[in-house]
Amino acid sequence: MNQIPQGLAEFTARVGWADAQVQPLPGDASFRRYFRLARAGGGSAMLMHAPPPHEDPAPFLHVAHWLNASGMRAPAILAEDAAAGWVLTEDFGDDRMRDWLDANPADERSAYESAVEALVALHRLPPGPFAPYDMATYVREATLLTEWWCPAQGLSVDVAGYAATWEEVLAPALTRQQPGVTVLRDYHAENIMLLAGKAGGPQGLIDFQDALVGHPAYDLVSLLQDARRDVSEDLETAMLLHYVHHAGGADEDFLADYARLGAQRNAKIVGIFTRLDRRDGKPKYLGMIPRVWAALERDLAHPALAPVARWFDANIPDTLRFAHGAFAT
Numbered sequence: 001m002n003q004i005p006q007g008l009a010e011f012t013a014r015v016g017w018a019d020a021q022v023q024p025l026p027g028d029a030s031f032r033r034y035f036r037l038a039r040a041g042g043g044s045a046m047l048m049h050a051p052p053p054h055e056d057p058a059p060f061l062h063v064a065h066w067l068n069a070s071g072m073r074a075p076a077i078l079a080e081d082a083a084a085g086w087v088l089t090e091d092f093g094d095d096r097m098r099d100w101l102d103a104n105p106a107d108e109r110s111a112y113e114s115a116v117e118a119l120v121a122l123h124r125l126p127p128g129p130f131a132p133y134d135m136a137t138y139v140r141e142a143t144l145l146t147e148w149w150c151p152a153q154g155l156s157v158d159v160a161g162y163a164a165t166w167e168e169v170l171a172p173a174l175t176r177q178q179p180g181v182t183v184l185r186d187y188h189a190e191n192i193m194l195l196a197g198k199a200g201g202p203q204g205l206i207d208f209q210d211a212l213v214g215h216p217a218y219d220l221v222s223l224l225q226d227a228r229r230d231v232s233e234d235l236e237t238a239m240l241l242h243y244v245h246h247a248g249g250a251d252e253d254f255l256a257d258y259a260r261l262g263a264q265r266n267a268k269i270v271g272i273f274t275r276l277d278r279r280d281g282k283p284k285y286l287g288m289i290p291r292v293w294a295a296l297e298r299d300l301a302h303p304a305l306a307p308v309a310r311w312f313d314a315n316i317p318d319t320l321r322f323a324h325g326a327f328a329t
Contacts (some may be wrong), residue, residue, distance in 0.1 A: 004052065005049050012037065013088045015079035017045065031055050036091065044091040045078055051085035058082045060209035064089075066128045066182075072121070073195070073204045092204040098189040098229055107199035112231075112239050114200050115192055115223055120246045123216045128182040133214030135167060135174055142166045142264050144271025149289075149325065150315075152274050154250050157315040165307040170264065172304075173257040177215035184208040187219040188226045216247070217254060221262040225295040227269050227288055233298075259302035266296035270325055286327055293325030 002021060012018055020037035031054040035047040050057040061082060067074035075089035097115065101108050143166075146159050184191075186207050193204035220243055224236040240258065244250040269292045273285035302307040312321070 004293050005051070007084055007086070008047070008049070010033070011081060011084065011088075012047070012078075014081075015088055017088070020045075022047075037088075046075065046089045046091045048087040048089065049085055050087065052083075053183040055085060056082070057085055057087045057209075058084045059211075061087060063128070063130070063184075063208050067205060067208065068151045070125050070128070071207060072118075072125075073202060074208065075204065075206065092193040092195060092320040093197070094207065094302075095194040097192040097194055097203070100194050101189065101229075104199065108235065109238070111189075111194070111199035112223070112235065113186075113242055114203055116187075116220070116243045117238050117246060118192075118203050118205075119187070119216075119219055119223070120243065122184075122219075123247060125182065127180045127213040128211065129215050130133045130182065132180065133171075133177070133183055133212040133218070135170060137212070138168045138170050138174075138264055139163050141183060141268040141271075144275065145267040146271075148271045148278065152278055153320060155316070155320075158311070162311055162315070166264065168224070168307050169260055169305055172253070173215055176253060176257060180213040181216045183212050183214040183218045185212065185218070185222070186209045187222045189223075189229045215257060215261060217258040218265070219262045221258055221265060225262050225292075225299075227266075227273075227292045232289065256302060256304035259299045260304055263296055263299035263302075263305050263308060266292050266299060270296070285287065290324035290326045293321075297321065297324070 004024075008022065009018070012020060017037050017039070020039050023036045023038065025034040025036055026297070031051065033049045034042055038044045038293075047059065048060070050060070057080070057208055061077060061080055064074045064077055068076060075092055077087065077089055079088040080086065097111055101111060143159070143163055146157055146162050150157050184205065184207075187205075191205070192205040193206060195202045195204050220240065224231055224239055240255075244254070270289055273289050273292070276282040276285045299305060300312060
């Protein structure tokens with residue numbers, strides 16, 4: 001897996017980094033790969049390889065240029081060859097919010113406050129030049145649960161009824177998300193970099209290539225109902241109030257939409273994590289499903305989710321729900 005991809009030497013030579021030492025870095029759930037380039041005399045950069053046909057760096061570049069032009073803190077683009085899948089960016093260092101908090105748990109509140117405030121700044125901007133987060137997209141994502149998790153559990157469920165209940169539940173949120181804000185869609189502690197090497201300082205954004213124009217609650221719930229890191233319900237509530245305070249207030253409709261989009265996102269992630277195991281041979285994601293399912297159950301308890309909750313009651317056995325969606329070992 002650490003093999004240097006073909007074409008790396010040619011690209012680095014063409015953009016003036018031929019003398020750099022190349023260090024492969026851990027990847028994510030996609031086909032993208034990352035490398036740190038370090039010059040002997042000092043200076044470093046990050047190299048992303050997102051090779052066609054599995055990947056396309058053009059969306060990442062599109063969003064990065066917009067974020068930086070809008071005053072947000074995405075990595076500066078130093079060089080690019082989108083057709084070949086190469087992007088050279090500013091090096092944000094190694095201080096991911098997730099890793100920092102693992103080592104410095106006392107900094108949790110200040111780190112999350114800064115992350116929430118970054119969202120407030122993003123939401124004050126006019127929506128970016130991105131596609132809308134529309135009903136078809138929301139429902140298609142939610143049905144990843146019935147497409148992947150339910151068959152993996154041996155369940156035969158009412159798929160058409162599932163989609164219909166999501167359309168019913170999400171309709172009010174779609175109305176209220178107009179004109180919308182830029183939604184990064186994977187805004188959580190593993191995709192936030194602490195640029196000053198400390199919590200509470202400036203934070204860099206990564207992994208934003210799937211940005212759409214949608215509801216301001218979506219990235220907030222992505223952060224506070226993190227699939228990969230435990231966020232206590234007390235901290236979730238405090239940071240939700242922190243957002244409301246800095247964003248100029250919110251009403252019961254916003255809180256209902258937060259639950260709606262939390263349930264939609266968590267259902268989607270359960271499906272994605274199952275797909276990563278069954279299709280892509282990445283079983284480590286199965287261990288995260290109980291955390292995601294527990295958050296899903298909390299969201300389903302909100303009255304706004306009643307039609308979806310009734311579908312779960314009718315189609316998902318209590319034994320699986322009590323196990324928080326876990327797979328039998």
